[in-house]
Structure formats: structure tokens, C-alpha cells
Amino acid sequence: MDIRRATRPEAVEAAGHLFDAAPLPAATARFLADEGHHLLIAYVDETPAGMITGVETTHPDKGTEMFLYELGVDERFRGQGIARSLVSALEGLARERGCYGMWVATGEDNKAAQATYGGAGGSPEWDQMVYVWTFCQE
Numbered sequence: 538m539d540i541r542r543a544t545r546p547e548a549v550e551a552a553g554h555l556f557d558a559a560p561l562p563a564a565t566a567r568f569l570a571d572e573g574h575h576l577l578i579a580y581v582d583e584t585p586a587g588m589i590t591g592v593e594t595t596h597p598d599k600g601t602e603m604f605l606y607e608l609g610v611d612e613r614f615r616g617q618g619i620a621r622s623l624v625s626a627l628e629g630l631a632r633e634r635g636c637y638g639m640w641v642a643t644g645e646d647n648k649a650a651q652a653t654y655g656g657a658g659g660s661p662e663w664d665q666m667v668y669v670w671t672f673c674q675e
Contacts, residue, residue: 552585603631
């Protein structure tokens with residue numbers, strides 16, 4: 538397995554099956570153009586097997602932290618440690634870039650994600666809740 542940072546839209550398009558939906562060209566270009574946005578792709582024999590995205594967020598009184606935005610592994614490659622390797626790679630990148638920490642939110646019933654994040658050194662904060670705002674995009 539080889540983990541590489543995606544810097545070109547063609548790499549994102551080739552790994553499109555790893556996302557919830559097909560990557561949007563304009564959103565892909567915007568994501569890749571931002572120095573604080575990171576997309577790592579795990580390859581097995583040059584086949585995109587998994588991906589992880591991270592976004593650096595900075596606050597005046599806290600500094601910069603890495604938000605683990607999304608993680609996906611092709612069903613054919615699950616159970617081989619790819620997800621954990623991707624989380625570890627993003628953690629390493631966050632440390633290199635001077636982030637003070639990294640965080641992710643996941644569902645209470647998503648046991649696979651919890652095992653992955655815990656196995657990669659993350660600690661749950663059980664007293665947290667996630668609130669969302671959803672806006673129509675036309």
C-alpha cells in the first residue's frame with residue numbers, strides 16, 4: 538500500500554468511487570487549491586483503495602487543528618488496516634504542519650469508525666454533541 542497526497546483533479550476523479558457521491562469538478566478544484574485542505578489516497582497496486590480528507594481550522598486563541606472530514610475505503614480492501622493507516626498518515630501531516638490536535642465526529646452506531654479512530658490513537662469525548670445546519674444548493 539502506498540499513501541499519496543492528491544494534488545490534481547484527475548487523481549480525485551480516479552478515486553471517485555471512494556466518496557459518498559461523484560466528486561464535483563468545481564468543488565474538487567477549490568478543495569485542491571486551498572493549502573489547508575488535504576486529500577490522501579491509499580493505493581494498492583495503483584488502484585485507489587481508500588481516501589481521507591482533512592481540513593485545517595485556525596482560531597485566534599487556540600491555533601490550528603486538523604478536522605478529519607471524511608474517510609472511505611473500498612469494500613474490497615476493508616479489514617486490511619487501510620483506514621487506520623490513512624488516519625495515521627493524516628495525523629502525521631497534522632503534526633508536520635504544526636497542528637495542536639485533530640478531531641472527527643462519527644455516529645454512535647458506527648462501530649467500525651469508532652474502532653478505526655480508537656485504534657489509531659483517538660479518544661472519544663462522550664459528552665459532545667454535533668449540531669448541523671443544512672442549506673439547499675441549487
